[in-house]
Amino acid sequence: MRLSYPTNIKIIKLPCTGKIDVLYLLKAFENGADGVYVAGCMEGDCHYLTGNLRARKRVEYAKKILDEVGIGGERLAMYNMSAAQGPRFVEVANEMTERIKELGPSPIKRKSTVKGSK
Amino acid sequence: MTSDSRLEKILEKGEFAVTSECGPPRGADPEVIKKKGELIKEAVDAINVTDNQTSVVRMSSFSSCVLLKQMGINPVLQMVTRDRNRIAIQSDILGAAALGINNILCLSGDHQKFGDQSTAKNVYDMDSIHLIQTVKQMRDEGKFLGGEELKGVPRFFIGAAANPFADPFESRVVRLAKKVAAGVQFIQTQCIFNLDRFSKWMEQVRDRGLHEKVHILGGVTPMKSVGMANYMKKMVPGMDVPDELIARIKGVDKEKRSEEGIKIAVETIQQLKEIEGVHGVHVMAIEWEEMVPRIAKEAGLLPRPQFE
Amino acid sequence: MVIGEGKPIKDILFMIENYSKIILAGCRGCVTVCSAGGEKEVGILASALRLARQNEGKEIEIKEVSLERQCDPEYLEEIRSFVDEYEAILSIACGAGVQFLAETYKKTPIYPGINTNFIGVTQEQGVWTERCQSCGNCKLHLTGGICPITRCAKSLLNGPCGGSSDGKCEVNPETDCGWQMIYDRLKELGKLDQMEVIIPINDWTTSRDGGPRKIVREDLKL
Structure with a gap:
């Protein structure tokens, strides 16, 4: 179809949204993302049965944390779509981009840089 | 006789006893409890005073009992194990006895979750059966729970509650048997609206011969309205309000519904009188104490026997 | 096992508001099993705290560690070599672990990151219920x-x-x-x-x- 979607989106591929961890979502924000969305298969169509349902719960949990730390849970979202829905993928990409543009850059990017260690 | 209680005397003579209850005020005004006592004193043999019922803070049962005692009423001190450990319990038992209180109703008490102090810590150092044992040991053995001798023995007529309508049903008579084994002398039951289930429970009571060891007073509460009946059915755990009873109250004109409630209470008492092993009634007219004399009269329970 | 539950992040942020370099110490015992204070929770909490502090413009350096058990003295030694480089320890072990750390490192302030709730069981994945009051x-x-x-x-x-x-x-x-x-x-x-x-x-x-x-x-x- 060769549809185009906004260039500000960086895709991170996972074998299944069930591989999503709350920490991945938080790390994305720590590393400078202004918004994150998880694109999973249609509910009921998960190849691993419930991976996308679990992902949704983890996204909800991460949204709560983002609210608590002042980043804002609205910067994180979960969408369901099938691999055959190219136009839907573009639509979601545009929708999310618009939402984040309205929200502006992540609040932490306006502040100082930070150190971390492990 | 184990005490100077008028209630004990009535029951020992084989009379059909009548008791009622007063809830103390949420404040320090002594007139409230005196007024309630005045309303019902001629119609009953003894008056219970509740102990922070539903865990809502009120004037203490102990002091309210003393106020009633001063009016010539025979009070029943309700005591819950929710708020006191064994030190406070034994101390209050001695104090109550010293002030002439001679009936005690041993209860575990409603959980604090229901009250106006839901963030409180509960005590439950002992349960109601242990409380019965404690009073009995102090009275009959003259000993504290710790084993030391008492100087001056408290003479109490010991009561407890029974709820034939809670679950599991088969365990209700077992619990009564344990209370009897612990030394309870009279029982006041939960409000009886389902006479069939009560009768079944009484059958089990008689099968075990418990009716010969303990005086059972059936709990009777007049329904003021359909709203009250529905509330008790749905909101009060362990309360059995049959649909037919609600339908009966609903069946009459709105202004006559409280009358119907009184009528049902009177009929219930008359039926209870016929059940072998029921030795009295405990009329709980919740914030409707003025109806107690009328119910007693219409049920043929007046005048109450008098003693020298 | 001992069952715990994370404290609200705002409560934790309040406790550590004056520090810019802390150790966040998890425990691989009970609280790992009940997903309240294990290595994974250390990672998530550290990330959340960093985000919150970045948002406030007050940077914080968090050393993430997970001790084998915080209720045994030998495992508390795992942090001795670097503990003095940090201003405070935030422990997400049970109350016993938090206290044992405090007894061991007397000069370092210790803060609890979880509430210790009860001794219980995993009723099902994600659900814990109490069984014993010891x-x-x-x-x-x-x-x-x-x-x-x-x-x-x-x-x-x-x-x-x-x-x-x-x-x-x-x-x-x-x-x-x-x-x-x-x-x-x-x-x-x-x-x-x-x-x-x-x-x-x-x-x-x-x-x-x-x-x-x-x-x-x-x-x-x-």
Whole structure:
């Protein structure tokens, strides 16, 4: 179809949204993302049965944390779509981009840089 | 006789006893409890005073009992194990006895979750059966729970509650048997609206011969309205309000519904009188104490026997 | 196991507001199993705290560690070599672990990142329920293996109160009545006569009421 979607989106591929961890979502924000969305298969169509349902719960949990730390849970979202829905993928990409543009850059990017260690 | 209680005397003579209850005020005004006592004193043999019922803070049962005692009423001190450990319990038992209180109703008490102090810590150092044992040991053995001798023995007529309508049903008579084994002398039951289930429970009571060891007073509460009946059915755990009873109250004109409630209470008492092993009634007219004399009269329970 | 639950992040942020370099210490014992204070939770909490502090414009450096157990002295040594480089320790072990760290590193302030709730079991994935109040005087042989002190809201020892209704507790319609469970289990076992026995007034000296408790095994001491 060769549809185009906004260039500000960086895709991170996972074998299944069930591989999503709350920490991945938080790390994305720590590393400078202004918004994150998880694109999973249609509910009921998960190849691993419930991976996308679990992902949704983890996204909800991460949204709560983002609210608590002042980043804002609205910067994180979960969408369901099938691999055959190219136009839907573009639509979601545009929708999310618009939402984040309205929200502006992540609040932490306006502040100082930070150190971390492990 | 184990005490100077008028209630004990009535029951020992084989009379059909009548008791009622007063809830103390949420404040320090002594007139409230005196007024309630005045309303019902001629119609009953003894008056219970509740102990922070539903865990809502009120004037203490102990002091309210003393106020009633001063009016010539025979009070029943309700005591819950929710708020006191064994030190406070034994101390209050001695104090109550010293002030002439001679009936005690041993209860575990409603959980604090229901009250106006839901963030409180509960005590439950002992349960109601242990409380019965404690009073009995102090009275009959003259000993504290710790084993030391008492100087001056408290003479109490010991009561407890029974709820034939809670679950599991088969365990209700077992619990009564344990209370009897612990030394309870009279029982006041939960409000009886389902006479069939009560009768079944009484059958089990008689099968075990418990009716010969303990005086059972059936709990009777007049329904003021359909709203009250529905509330008790749905909101009060362990309360059995049959649909037919609600339908009966609903069946009459709105202004006559409280009358119907009184009528049902009177009929219930008359039926209870016929059940072998029921030795009295405990009329709980919740914030409707003025109806107690009328119910007693219409049920043929007046005048109450008098003693020298 | 000991079951815990994370404290609200805003409470933790308030505790550590004056520090810019802390150790966040998890525990690989009970709190790992109940997903409250293990390595994974260390990672998530550290990330959340960094985000919050970045958002406030007050940077924080967090050293993420997970000790084998915070309730055994030898594992507390795992952080000794670098503890002095940090201003405070935020521990997400149970209350015992937090206190043991505080006793071990006397000069470093210790803060609790979780609430320690109860001794319980994994009822199902993501659901934990209480089983034991560590009263120190087990009565499970009398009650069909179900603890009345823990499972009854009033810790009654002699049968269900008048608020037991359809198998549920009057305190919470979602909570099973402990004594209904005991009754059902004894019935199943053909031991209903046990319901008739009066369990005597409890001796609470073995419980917390006797003060902090201690067990000494001479045969094991070095």
